[in-house]
Amino acid sequence: MSSSSDLMLVTAASGKTGRACVSRLLAHGANVRALVRRQDAADELKASGVQEVVIGDLFDAEVLRIAMQGISRILHICPPMHPNEDILAAMLTQIALAQGIERLVLYSVMHPHIDVPHHRRKLKAEETLIGSGLAFTILQPCRYMQHVDAIWPQILRDSAHCMPFSVDSRFSLVHLDDLAEAAALAVMEDNHENAIYELGGREALSQSDCARIISHVLGREITAQTRPLQDFLNGARAAGMPEARINVLDIMNRHYDAHGLHGNGNILRWLLGREPISFEDHVRALALRG
Numbered sequence: 001m002s003s004s005s006d007l008m009l010v011t012a013a014s015g016k017t018g019r020a021c022v023s024r025l026l027a028h029g030a031n032v033r034a035l036v037r038r039q040d041a042a043d044e045l046k047a048s049g050v051q052e053v054v055i056g057d058l059f060d061a062e063v064l065r066i067a068m069q070g071i072s073r074i075l076h077i078c079p080p081m082h083p084n085e086d087i088l089a090a091m092l093t094q095i096a097l098a099q100g101i102e103r104l105v106l107y108s109v110m111h112p113h114i115d116v117p118h119h120r121r122k123l124k125a126e127e128t129l130i131g132s133g134l135a136f137t138i139l140q141p142c143r144y145m146q147h148v149d150a151i152w153p154q155i156l157r158d159s160a161h162c163m164p165f166s167v168d169s170r171f172s173l174v175h176l177d178d179l180a181e182a183a184a185l186a187v188m189e190d191n192h193e194n195a196i197y198e199l200g201g202r203e204a205l206s207q208s209d210c211a212r213i214i215s216h217v218l219g220r221e222i223t224a225q226t227r228p229l230q231d232f233l234n235g236a237r238a239a240g241m242p243e244a245r246i247n248v249l250d251i252m253n254r255h256y257d258a259h260g261l262h263g264n265g266n267i268l269r270w271l272l273g274r275e276p277i278s279f280e281d282h283v284r285a286l287a288l289r290g
């Protein structure tokens with residue numbers, strides 16, 4: 001276990017994943033320095049117990065040098081689908097080596113090898129890190145079960161679970177709280193050097209499976225439907241998403257339609273020392289919220 005006086009750097013700390021990981025690191029008694037780009041996010045994180053905050057652009061080498069001063073280990077989370085994710089990882093790895101950082105924990109993705117642009121950029125980031133000589137831990141999380149939260153109001157309204165891929169494609173849906181706990185342990189504990197951990201949830205579920213579980217929890221029938229991909233992409237466009245990211249979403253959802261994204265939950269179970277949270281548990285919590 002790292003010493004409680006060691007300082008851990010978390011990048012993209014103000015995002016969904018960043019906040020969840022920071023919260024678990026603090027719960028384990030870690031000293032955390034958060035890298036964020038907004039003052040209000042810095043204030044919120046400080047109020048939540050974070051010891052230090054650096055405000056700046058994650059893609060700026062000078063900001064990274066400052067953020068890494070006096071740091072023991074890093075949990076690097078990249079903003080999602082960023083076109084320069086691999087370049088950032090290379091820069092971060094080089095600076096970490098130069099500054100004598102003990103270990104870099106890279107938040108990657110399950111199956112970085114598949115032919116989807118942001119997976120391939122994460123694969124490149126992994127390759128760079130593995131070849132660098134810096135001690136590493138690579139985390140490969142599957143799709144979050146929290147994606148259902150975004151469509152929960154429509155599920156209740158339309159009695160349909162509707163995402164833009166086949167109702168039969170399966171995903172090892174995983175709860176963000178479990179991923180955050182696993183990430184915190186991987187950062188804090190000493191026995192995760194040079195490991196690559198695939199982090200799937202405990203079941204590989206299709207939209208049909210999800211609809212069946214939601215029907216069971218709500219006590220009424222919810223059907224599974226494939227939302228037309230163009231309709232989904234037009235919605236993202238109307239919400240202001242840049243065209244380059246829409247293109248990545250398009251490729252990702254075509255892959256999901258054909259193959260899903262399913263792996264294995266054994267490593268997550270071992271890291272946590274308990275069963276991962278089930279999709280049914282998550283749906284019950286959502287149903288209580290209404």
Ligand SMILES: NC(=O)c1ccc[n+]([C@@H]2O[C@H](COP(=O)([O-])OP(=O)(O)OC[C@H]3O[C@@H](n4cnc5c(N)ncnc54)[C@H](OP(=O)(O)O)[C@@H]3O)[C@@H](O)[C@H]2O)c1
Pocket residue numbers: 012013014015016017018035036037038041056057058059077078079080081107108109110141142143144
């Ligand atoms: N969602 C999934 O199912 C899933 C599965 C596997 C892996 N992942 C990976 O998880 C990672 C995190 O995703 P997320 O959904 O948690 O992301 P998120 O909520 O969108 O958070 C991204 C954070 O990055 C910050 N950021 C963006 N550009 C920045 C910059 N130039 N300098 C400093 N900070 C910057 C944002 O700051 P602001 O708050 O200021 O905007 C935001 O807080 C991604 O790499 C994703 O690929 C996600």
